[in-house]
Amino acid sequence: MAIAVSPAQASIKSDLAYQKCINVDCGLTYGTDEALTSCNKCGDLLDIVYNWDRIKVPNRMSDFEQMWTRRHEPLRFSGVWRFHELLQFAPAERVITVGEGQTLLQQANSVARYVGIRQGQLYLQYEGMNPSGSFKDNGMSAAFTHANMVGAKRAACASTGNTSASLAMYCSVTQLMKAVIFIGSGKISYGKLSQALEYGALTVQISGDFDDAMARVKEVSKELGIYLVNSINPFRLEGQKSIMYRVLESLRWEVPDWIVVPGGNLGNSSSFGKAFTELKELGLIDRIPRLAVINAAGADTLDVVYNQRNLRWNRGRPRMEIACLYYDEMDKAKHKADTIASAIEINRPVNLKKCLRALDVCDGVVRKVSDQEILDAKAQVGAGGIGCEPASAASVAGAKLLRQQGVIGMDDRVVCILTGHQLKDPTATVAYHTTDQDKFNEVLGSRGVTRASYANRAIAVPNDMEAIVKAIQLYS
Numbered sequence: 001m002a003i004a005v006s007p008a009q010a011s012i013k014s015d016l017a018y019q020k021c022i023n024v025d026c027g028l029t030y031g032t033d034e035a036l037t038s039c040n041k042c043g044d045l046l047d048i049v050y051n052w053d054r055i056k057v058p059n060r061m062s063d064f065e066q067m068w069t070r071r072h073e074p075l076r077f078s079g080v081w082r083f084h085e086l087l088q089f090a091p092a093e094r095v096i097t098v099g100e101g102q103t104l105l106q107q108a109n110s111v112a113r114y115v116g117i118r119q120g121q122l123y124l125q126y127e128g129m130n131p132s133g134s135f136k137d138n139g140m141s142a143a144f145t146h147a148n149m150v151g152a153k154r155a156a157c158a159s160t161g162n163t164s165a166s167l168a169m170y171c172s173v174t175q176l177m178k179a180v181i182f183i184g185s186g187k188i189s190y191g192k193l194s195q196a197l198e199y200g201a202l203t204v205q206i207s208g209d210f211d212d213a214m215a216r217v218k219e220v221s222k223e224l225g226i227y228l229v230n231s232i233n234p235f236r237l238e239g240q241k242s243i244m245y246r247v248l249e250s251l252r253w254e255v256p257d258w259i260v261v262p263g264g265n266l267g268n269s270s271s272f273g274k275a276f277t278e279l280k281e282l283g284l285i286d287r288i289p290r291l292a293v294i295n296a297a298g299a300d301t302l303d304v305v306y307n308q309r310n311l312r313w314n315r316g317r318p319r320m321e322i323a324c325l326y327y328d329e330m331d332k333a334k335h336k337a338d339t340i341a342s343a344i345e346i347n348r349p350v351n352l353k354k355c356l357r358a359l360d361v362c363d364g365v366v367r368k369v370s371d372q373e374i375l376d377a378k379a380q381v382g383a384g385g386i387g388c389e390p391a392s393a394a395s396v397a398g399a400k401l402l403r404q405q406g407v408i409g410m411d412d413r414v415v416c417i418l419t420g421h422q423l424k425d426p427t428a429t430v431a432y433h434t435t436d437q438d439k440f441n442e443v444l445g446s447r448g449v450t451r452a453s454y455a456n457r458a459i460a461v462p463n464d465m466e467a468i469v470k471a472i473q474l475y476s
C-alpha cells in the first residue's frame, strides 16, 4: 500500500480533537498541535477528546462495512484508518499508514476445550499479523501520524522489543523520521532486536531493565526534543482502539461477553475501555463487554494494587499513593520484574490510572498467571491455530483461570487478544519443545517452569532407512 505523506511543514492543529489531562481536579486541555507526554501543570496522563458534534460518525457500526469496497484507498485499506471517523485527530491527507491492522479473529475450538469454554465460543484475535508482527502497529500508525503532524524529525521509545520494532519499521518504510530506541540489557528477544537493527534504528542498549529504560527515554526525549512514542503517548492509544472495532466487525457487530488481554504497560486495556466508552456514548453499541487484564506472576503490579490493595478508579480520584507505596517497597527490596513473557515484564505500568478507568467502565477483573501456565497455553494456541509469543498467551492462560474460578461462564463468548507473532521469540518456543534438558533448564528452569506438558518433541533417529520408516510408523 503506497503512502503519500510528506513531512509536515508546520504543526497542524485539528479542530475536531484536543488533548485533555485525565486528572479530574485539573482537566487542562491542549491542542493537537502540541507534542506532550503528560500534563504540563500536574503531570498526569493525557486523553484525546473529540468534538463529536462536528464529526460525521456513521449511524450504525455496520456502515463501516462500506469502507471495505474502498480498499484501493490506503486510508480505507488500513485496519486502523478505515475507522477514521472514530479517531479524527488527523485530516485524511495527513494520515500515515503502512497497511496495518489486516488481522483476523479465529474461532478456536481446540483452545476452547483447553480453556473449558463451549465449542464455538472462544475466539483468538491475531494481532501478530500486523506488518511488524505485533499489535503495536495499530498504535504506532496513529502516533507516527501525529509525530509527522507536529513536524518531528526523530522519534524515540523505550521498549521490551515490539514498540521498537514497530517504530523502526514506520521510520524505514516512510523515511520520514529517525528512530531512536532504548532497550534494557539482555532482556529483548532476538526476533524483536533483529527487526530494530535491520530497519536501521539507532539502538541504545542501557544497563538496566525496561523500567529503567523508560525513565531514561523520557528524560532524554525532553532534553533533545525527540518525539516520544511509548504508550504514555495518548495518540498511540487512539490507534489501538481499532483492535476492538475489528473484533466487533468480525463478530458481525455483536458485542462479546469478555475481552481478555495481557497487561504490561496497560496501554491496550486502557484503549479498549476508551473505545467501548465512546461507542456506547455514540449509541453505536448497546452494551460494554467485560474486560480481563492478565499479568504475568513475575510482573504483577496491577494484580497487587487492584486485588490485594483495592486500588480503584474511584470516580476519577484513584488513590495513586497506593501504587507509589508499592513502587517504593519494590525498590527497597530490589525487586525486578521477571517473566518469560518479556513483552509484559514491566513493574511500573505507565497507563495504570487509565487502566483503572477501563476496569471501572468494563466491570473488569485482574488476574496473574505463572510462566508455566503461559507456556502451556502458548503451546495449546500454537497446536490449534496460528500461534503467538509468550506474553500473548497470558490471555488464554488467564481465560482458563477465570473459567476455573467460575468468573467466566461455560457459555460466555470470549475473545482473547493474541498481541504478538509466534516468531517473535523462538528461543522460548524451542526451549519448551526441546529434548535437551540442559537447554530447557537454561531458558525456563530459572523461571519456575518444571514441565512441558504439551511439548511436541523431535524424534532422534539414525540416518538409516529402516529406522526412519519404523519411527514414522510408530509416531504417526
Ligand SMILES: *Cc1c(COP(=O)(O)O)cnc(C)c1O
Residues within 6 Å of the ligand: 134, 135, 136, 162, 163, 231, 262, 263, 264, 265, 266, 267, 268, 269, 343, 344, 389, 391, 392, 419, 420, 421
Ligand atoms: C506491548 C505488548 C504487550 C503489553 O501491552 P500493554 O498495552 O503495554 O499492556 C503484550 N504483548 C505483546 C506481544 C506486546 O508487544
Ligand SMILES: [Zn+2]
Residues within 6 Å of the ligand: 021, 022, 023, 026, 027, 028, 039, 040, 041, 042, 043, 044
Ligand atoms: Zn493536569
